[in-house]
Amino acid sequence: MALKRKLNFIDLELEKIRKNNLYRTLRYGKATKADIIIDGKKLLNLCSNDYLGLPITKIQINQLQSSSRLVSGNDKSYEKLENILAKHKSQQKSLIYPTGYMANLGTISSMANKGDLILSDELNHASIIESCKLSNAKVMIYKHNDMKDLKKKIKSKAKNKFIISEGVFSMDGDYSLLDEITEISEKNNAITIIDDAHGDFVVGKDGKGTPSHFNVAKKIDVYISSLSKGLGSFGGYVASQNNVIDLCINKAKSFIYTSALPSFLVEHALKRIETNREKQKKRLEKNTLQLSKGLKKIGYEINSKTQIIPILIGDEKRSLDFGKFLFKNGIYAQPIRYPTVPKNQARLRISVTAWLTKTDIDYTLDIFEKGFKRF
CATH class of the missing domain: 3.40.640.10 (Type I PLP-dependent aspartate aminotransferase-like (Major domain))
Incomplete structure (x- = not known):
């Protein structure tokens, strides 16, 4: 009982985090190319850092290192x-x-x-x-x-x-x-x-x-x-x-x-x-341009010139609600909140990848247009 009382401060800290809409939980999913499956639901993955979407290569596993490179792990x-x-x-x-x-x-x-x-x-x-x-x-x-x-x-x-x-x-x-x-x-x-x-x-x-x-x-x-x-x-x-x-x-x-x-x-x-990345690089550039232009046309303020496109929401709770709306409509784009970004600068962080097709981008813009009107 004494130990439990000693750790009560943790519950208070967690409650403070929840109250400020900053509480985080882990979601387990399996990503495949442009999609991710979470709880059996297939979603368009806009959270991936695999920007170029290079071909997946199967590697024969010969060795798992279990030592420092300075000891015996330097293959x-x-x-x-x-x-x-x-x-x-x-x-x-x-x-x-x-x-x-x-x-x-x-x-x-x-x-x-x-x-x-x-x-x-x-x-x-x-x-x-x-x-x-x-x-x-x-x-x-x-x-x-x-x-x-x-x-x-x-x-x-x-x-x-x-x-x-x-x-x-x-x-x-x-x-x-x-x-x-x-x-x-x-x-x-x-x-x-x-x-x-x-x-x-x-x-x-x-x-x-x-x-x-x-x-x-x-x-x-x-x-x-x-x-x-x-x-x-x-x-x-x-x-x-x-x-x-x-x-x-x-x-x-x-x-x-x-x-x-x-x-x-x-x-x-x-x-x-060693893969020829140029084709994927050009496709990424094309996808980034199309998505950025489309979001600007809807009315979003987009200042990024790279494959990372933040949509500034501001309020932490609104960013969570927007994220839930996207999830419900088949898009996975995580709300980013404090302390990763300053307070009241919560955002949806879109990562564009070469995996995305024109159909994927059109669908994304359609959902974000509905989200713009709603939020």
Whole structure:
């Protein structure tokens, strides 16, 4: 009984979350191409990060790693994939982590130390925020894509300066102003780190990412990215010059003290990266344009120029009601609420994929038009 009383505060916290319409529950579903089946109901999936929808490849499972790569879990396939990823980013070397989140944690906390200054965009992903906290460096948040604020805050006598930003912002779907960021970085002798999880393999020449889209690829010092978004596989990686990767191998706790990514997943990523992605890339661009134009025509305010299209609702409860309406009508698009986004900035986050057909898009627009009139 004493233990139960001790934990009563948890119930109060949960009640507060429910009262603010921020309570979350897990939904179990099986995704297949453009659809997802939840509780036996087939829905059009607008929550997938498998943007390019590359062909599904069956891989023979030969080995499941159960050890750190520094112990006995370093399969030869890692070397091949890391060489390809380094070349993909025009860098000397790359390093694979089990997830993109762990790639940020390990890389940023290994590079930045006490006495250094990190300048981080206010809309950066949670993994970047946590990584900055772990680094022991001084962290200053600059207003989203506000270059005046960045210029003001970078004036410092810190030992090392880091500018960290996403390439494509995961909740707003807009681009980081990398042409201006790299210019500011050069003038202030800062190190530029870009998390390009949502731009990698999707935008830029040959899918090389957001810096390629802005023609500043050579000005980025450290690339951090994901294998589970545009590539539709699993894992994360960092690409940079040799000494940065060596530092991560020797210092990054999220690399050293965890089991290696299973080799069959490395092989799966290899199959995906060797796939001709250009056709799917063009199809994704076409689908994104059609859906964006259609939503604007209905009356929605759409500012995104990428495959991530947020529809700002504002009120948390209204966003939940809109989500339920979509679900009832065969569309799966999750409401995104605080703390993922600021309070009263709840939204429906649409992820466009190459899986979608013209029929899918027409149906989506029809339902969103009904939702616009209703909500």
